[in-house]
Amino acid sequence: MDFKNVNTGELIDFYKKIDEFLKYLEKEKQGIEKNNSSNE
Amino acid sequence: MSIKTEEILEKISASKEILSTMPKNNPKNVxxxxxxxxxxxxxxxxxxxxxxxxxxxxYEKAVKKTENKEIENLKTRIKTITYILELLNEEKTSYEKMGLDRSIFTISRYYKENFESVNEQIQICLDKFSKVGIVVSLDDFNYSIYVKDYMKTFFQELKKGNIHSDKIKEKFEEIYWKCPEIMIHIELNMRNIYFKNESIIDKYFEKEKNEKLKKANITLAEINKSYIDLKKQLMEKMTIEPRLIQEKFLSGECNIHNLESDKLKTDIAKILPKDIAETIEENEEIKGNIINFLNSLQEYQNYLKFKFIIDDIKQFYEEKENYKKVYLETKKEIETLEKKLNKLNKKANKKGLFGIKKIANGQTQETKELIQTIKEKYKELDMNKFYNKIYTDINEDSTIYDILNLANSYYVYLTTCFIDHFKNIKPEEINEKVNELDEFLNNPSNAMIKHTSFIEENDLALIIADKYKLLHFTIDKQDLDAKHLGALITKLENIQMAIYIRKANLKIEDIKELCEIKKLLDIN
Known part of the structure; x- marks a missing residue:
C-alpha cells in the first residue's frame, strides 16, 4: 500500500479503524465458537 | 486519506454489512x-x-536521537567547576570535603541499611583515605578486638576483590553475637583514623585548592560567576533541545493533552488580561515574563518546602553564644576518652596487639561502656560542629541562601533535620531530599533567596504578587497560598512548555502523534 499522500494523523486513524474491525471479527468468531460448544 | 485507504474503510463497512446478513442457521452456514x-x-x-x-x-524518523554536543560540553565544564567549588567551599572541613560524613553516617545507621551496602561504605571510606594520601591498613583498626578481627577478614577479601563473600558474612555472624555493636566500633574507628590524620588531610585539600586556582588563573568570585553563567547556558539549551522535549512526552513525564489549544487558552486567560493574552504569540516580552514568573514561583515553592530548616537554624542562631567553643570542647573530650580506650585495650593485650586467645575472651564491661560513651560524644561532635559554624559563619546579614547552603554542607545535620521533620522517612528518601535541596540551591534562576535576609524574611508571596502585577499578570497574594500554588505552577509550566516547543521548531500536534504511535504500537 502506498501511504505517500496520507498524513500521520490520518494514518493513525486508519490503523485504529482496522484494529477496531479486527477486534470485531475476533468477537464474532468467539460468538460462533461459544454457540458451537453450547450446542454440543 | 488516499484513494486506497478510503476504499479499505468503505470495504470495512460493506464487510460488516455482509457479515450481518449472512445466515448462521445450520452447521453448513456457520x-x-x-x-x-x-x-x-x-x-x-x-x-x-x-x-x-x-x-x-x-516514528523512527521523527524521534530525535542525536545528543547535542554543546550540552555535553557544558555538562563537562560544570562538573570540573563543581569540583573546584567543592574544594573552595569554606563551610566544609576536610571531613565533609572527603565525603566521609556521608559514608560514616550510613555505617552508623547500619540497622536501617543492608549488610552489603554497609560493607561497600567501609570500602568507600578506605578509598577516600587513599585518595587523600592516607593508606589505611589493619594496624589502624585498634578500636576493639572485634574490629580488628572483622577488618582482618575484610582486608583479606578486599584483596581478592570480593567484599560480599561468604567468608565476610560468616565472620560477621560469628562476631555479631559476641558484639552486636561491631558496626558502631568500625564507625568510631574510621572517625578516629580521620582525626589522627586530620592535619595531613587538611594540607592535601589546601594544596589541591591552590593548584587548581593557579591552573585556572581565576578568583573565587570569577569561578562562582562562571558556574552560574554555565548553568544558565545549560538550562537554556536543555529547555529548547528537541530530543529532550520529545523525551519528556514519550516517557510520560509530561502529558501532551495539557497543551491542547483550548486548555492553553484557558490557562493563559487565568493569568493574563484578554488584550495581552491575545498578543502572546508574537509578544516576546510577555513570553519572557511568563518564564520569569514561573521561576519566581518555583523558587518560592522550594523555599516553603525547606523553610523548616531555616526555622530550626534560627533557634540555634538566637543562642549562638552557647556554641562558641562546643566543637573544640567535645573534640578534646573524645581525645581523652580515646586515650583511655587505648590504655584499656593495651591492658587487655600486653603485647599491644590482639591475639586469637584474647578475642575469645571478649572485652570488659568497662571497655564496652567507654565505647558507648565515645559513640554519644561523636554524635554530639557532629551537631556541635554545625552549631559552631552557625556561631562563626552566620550573622544578621546572612541570606536565606546562606543558611540553606550551610545546612547543605553538613550532611549529618541535614539528614537529622529531615529525619526529625519527616517522621518514618526511608534512607533512600533522605538522599532524594538532600539532592532536591542541592538542586534548588544550584538553580541559576534563584533571585529572592540570595537577597532576602533569613532574619527578616519579608512576605515573599506579597513581593512576588506585587512584582508580577506590575507586569500585567492577574495575580493576588492568595494565589500563592500553599493550596493554590501547585495549580498555578502547573498552568505556567504548560504555557512555558508550549513556548519552548515552538522555540525548538517542534509542533504540539506532531508530538501528540508520536505519543499516540508509541502507545498504539507499544514501542519501548
Whole structure:
C-alpha cells in the first residue's frame, strides 16, 4: 500500500479503524465458537 | 486519506454489512460464516501490518536521537567547576570535603541499611583515605578486638576483590553475637583514623585548592560567576533541545493533552488580561515574563518546602553564644576518652596487639561502656560542629541562601533535620531530599533567596504578587497560598512548555502523534 499522500494523523486513524474491525471479527468468531460448544 | 485507504474503510463497512446478513442457521452456514471471518481477518491483519510498519518508520524518523554536543560540553565544564567549588567551599572541613560524613553516617545507621551496602561504605571510606594520601591498613583498626578481627577478614577479601563473600558474612555472624555493636566500633574507628590524620588531610585539600586556582588563573568570585553563567547556558539549551522535549512526552513525564489549544487558552486567560493574552504569540516580552514568573514561583515553592530548616537554624542562631567553643570542647573530650580506650585495650593485650586467645575472651564491661560513651560524644561532635559554624559563619546579614547552603554542607545535620521533620522517612528518601535541596540551591534562576535576609524574611508571596502585577499578570497574594500554588505552577509550566516547543521548531500536534504511535504500537 502506498501511504505517500496520507498524513500521520490520518494514518493513525486508519490503523485504529482496522484494529477496531479486527477486534470485531475476533468477537464474532468467539460468538460462533461459544454457540458451537453450547450446542454440543 | 488516499484513494486506497478510503476504499479499505468503505470495504470495512460493506464487510460488516455482509457479515450481518449472512445466515448462521445450520452447521453448513456457520462454517461458511467462519470461513468468511477468517478470510477477512487474514486480509485486514496484512493491512494492519503495512500501516504499522509505515507508522514505525515515521516514528523512527521523527524521534530525535542525536545528543547535542554543546550540552555535553557544558555538562563537562560544570562538573570540573563543581569540583573546584567543592574544594573552595569554606563551610566544609576536610571531613565533609572527603565525603566521609556521608559514608560514616550510613555505617552508623547500619540497622536501617543492608549488610552489603554497609560493607561497600567501609570500602568507600578506605578509598577516600587513599585518595587523600592516607593508606589505611589493619594496624589502624585498634578500636576493639572485634574490629580488628572483622577488618582482618575484610582486608583479606578486599584483596581478592570480593567484599560480599561468604567468608565476610560468616565472620560477621560469628562476631555479631559476641558484639552486636561491631558496626558502631568500625564507625568510631574510621572517625578516629580521620582525626589522627586530620592535619595531613587538611594540607592535601589546601594544596589541591591552590593548584587548581593557579591552573585556572581565576578568583573565587570569577569561578562562582562562571558556574552560574554555565548553568544558565545549560538550562537554556536543555529547555529548547528537541530530543529532550520529545523525551519528556514519550516517557510520560509530561502529558501532551495539557497543551491542547483550548486548555492553553484557558490557562493563559487565568493569568493574563484578554488584550495581552491575545498578543502572546508574537509578544516576546510577555513570553519572557511568563518564564520569569514561573521561576519566581518555583523558587518560592522550594523555599516553603525547606523553610523548616531555616526555622530550626534560627533557634540555634538566637543562642549562638552557647556554641562558641562546643566543637573544640567535645573534640578534646573524645581525645581523652580515646586515650583511655587505648590504655584499656593495651591492658587487655600486653603485647599491644590482639591475639586469637584474647578475642575469645571478649572485652570488659568497662571497655564496652567507654565505647558507648565515645559513640554519644561523636554524635554530639557532629551537631556541635554545625552549631559552631552557625556561631562563626552566620550573622544578621546572612541570606536565606546562606543558611540553606550551610545546612547543605553538613550532611549529618541535614539528614537529622529531615529525619526529625519527616517522621518514618526511608534512607533512600533522605538522599532524594538532600539532592532536591542541592538542586534548588544550584538553580541559576534563584533571585529572592540570595537577597532576602533569613532574619527578616519579608512576605515573599506579597513581593512576588506585587512584582508580577506590575507586569500585567492577574495575580493576588492568595494565589500563592500553599493550596493554590501547585495549580498555578502547573498552568505556567504548560504555557512555558508550549513556548519552548515552538522555540525548538517542534509542533504540539506532531508530538501528540508520536505519543499516540508509541502507545498504539507499544514501542519501548
Amino acid at each position: 462454517e461458511i460464516f467462519k470461513a468468511k471471518l477468517e478470510e477477512l481477518e487474514k486480509e485486514y491483519a496484512t493491512y494492519q501490518d503495512q500501516v504499522s510498519n509505515e507508522l514505525k518508520k515515521r
